[in-house]
Amino acid sequence: MALPKIMPKITSLYGRIFAIFWFTMFLVVLAMLTLPHFDPRKTRDIEAPRYERMVEVRDLVQEHFSHILNVQTIFARIENNVYPGSEKGKQRLFITDPDGNMVTPPRRPDMSYRSLRNFVSIMDNPKAPQQKLYGKMLLAGPLPITLAGKDYFIYFGTRWNEPPLFLLQLFDHPFRLMLAVMLVSTPLLLWLSWALSQPARRLEKAAQRVAQGVFEPDPELEKGTSEFRQAGKSFNQMVEAVNLMMYRQQRLLSDISHELRSPLTRLRMAQALAWRRLGESSDLTRIDTEAQRLEQMIGKLLELSRTQLDSQIKRETKALSHLFDTMxxxxxxxxxxxxxxxxxNVMPSGSILCQPVLLVSAIENxxxxxxxxxxxxxxxxxxxxxxxxILKIEDDGQGVPEEELASIFRPFYRVSTARDRHSGGTGLGLAIAENAIQQHQGSIEASSSSLGGLQVTVILPLSV
Structure with a gap:
């Protein structure tokens, strides 16, 4: 059977699921720890393109005002954004002396003097300019510049419309950040678990169908992750192997039946010819009785075989009140x-998933x-x-000895007292009934009846 190959593959898949889960949790924790470092309000290095643009503007300003010796005139034009490379409304320039004193203070409502002073105080190395966000203004600098023959430092202020305000709030509140990360990751994890569970559910339904006696390969099982594709393929191979085994068994019993019935037919023909020539006799009558019993036994054996193989018949949902009415x-x-x-008594309301002919035949037996x-x-x-x-069938006959109750469902078993060859059949009826009921996931047992005879109890699951 291919069944033993399935479990290691499924175990490997669940190991992968747990690995993915813990890896995702690791990413969540890593995001919570690293995202605050991307907060633009923290001092950080200037990107290369922006730095090159700042150097270009610094050089243009320095060259443009190189012929003006009055530094106050230069400062006034810079404050009014009258210089080459200016971006009105988007960029501002601020000048400090080498001691960090402001010579062009901010005059825009969105740029506070305190914020600019704070940035100037922490940026004391012109060889390593940096940038930092204050409100909606991104400050960067310093760069050295020479104006009217004196050395100064130049700072750049750019209006900054990103990141959105709610992202800054997440940076300020770690629990909100954790909640946001969980809101993003949870749907992903749910989708991942759903996607991984679908093949498992298909395999579960296929196993339930097999448990109900429906041995049909399902191509859908061979879809999904590699582990489940292999497990589904192994499961289908197992079902096909069971079908092949049952087919061979049925073919063997059919061949045996044919081989037994052929000489039996010739025997009865010879007995009929002898009867015609010699007339009636006790010996010929005995031969005829035993031949009939042998033919009946062969028929019952084939019936038992069919009940074992009829599990592939399509099942139907039938109401109890209608299922047993005719019988x-x-x-x-x-x-x-x-x-x-x-x-x-009145049949209770309820339905059962069954093979109607097979189940009714078992109860009728x-x-x-x-x-x-x-x-x-x-x-x-x-x-x-x-x-x-729960069905209970009881009679007021002689019953069955207590020690033999568990054996009456065995094929060919005959009770030693009342049910001998003169009063009974072949000893296969209850074996056929038990086999059919077990195929419906039911159970059957015998006990002593309150009427003094035998009580047979049949328990069958109702359909959901």
Whole structure:
């Protein structure tokens, strides 16, 4: 069987799922720890393109004002954004002396003097200019510049519209950041778990179908992750192997039946010819009786084989009240013809997933057996309990010894007292019934009846 190959693959898949889960949690924690470092309000290095643009503007300003010796005139033009490379409304220039004193203070409402002083105080190395966000203004610098023959430092202020305000709030509140990361990662994890669980659910449904006796390969099982594709392929191979084994068994029994019935037919023909030539005799009658019994036994063996192989028949959902109506009506008529009484309580409401012909035949076998061995009375009661229907068939016959109750469902088993070859059949009826009921995920057991005879209890699961 291919079944042992399935479990290691599924175990490997669940190991991968746990690995993905913990890796995702690691990414969540890593994001919480690293995202604050991307906060633009923290001092950081200037990107190369921006730095090159700042150097270009510094050189243009220095060259443009190189012929003006009055530094106050230069400062006034810079404050009014009158210089080459200016971006009105987007960029501002600020000048400090070598001691860090402001010579062009901010005059825009969105740029506070305190913020600029704070940035100038922490940026004391012109060889390593940096940038930092204050509100909606991104400050960068310093760069050395020469104006009117004196050395100064130049700072750049650019209006900054990103990141959005809610991102800054996340940077300020770690718990909000954690919540945001979880809101983003949770749908991903849910989708991942759903995607990984679909092949498992298909495999589970396929296993349930096999448990119900439906041995059909399912191509859908060979989809999904590599582990489940391999598991599904192994499962389908197992189902096909079971089907092949059952087919070979059926073919073997059919061949055996044919081989047995051929000489049996010739035997009965020879017995008929001898009867015609010699007339009736006890020996010929005995031969005919045994030939009939042998033919009946072969028929029962084939019936038992069919009930074992009929699990592939399509099942239907049937209401209990309709499933057994015809069978109970025929059994009541048969009991009346034998001078006996068959009483049946009202069938409870409920449905059962079954192979109707196979299941009804099994229950009918038990009922007819009870009628045959009863003295006068046969009672059939049905009830529903815990999602199962419980059928009890009891008679007032001689019953079965306590020590033999567990054996009466064995093929060819015959009770040593009342049910001998003169009063019974082949000993296969209850074995056939047990096999059919087990194929419906049910159970059957025998016990002593309150009427004094035998009680057979059948338990079958109701359909959901």
């Amino acid at each position: 109970l009506s025929d059994s009541r008529f048969e009991a009346e013809q034998c001078g006996k009484v068959l009483s049946v 038990i009922v007819r057996n009870a009628i045959h061995y009863s003295a006068h009375q046969v009672n059939i009661t049905a009830m529903i309990q815990s999602g199962e229907v």
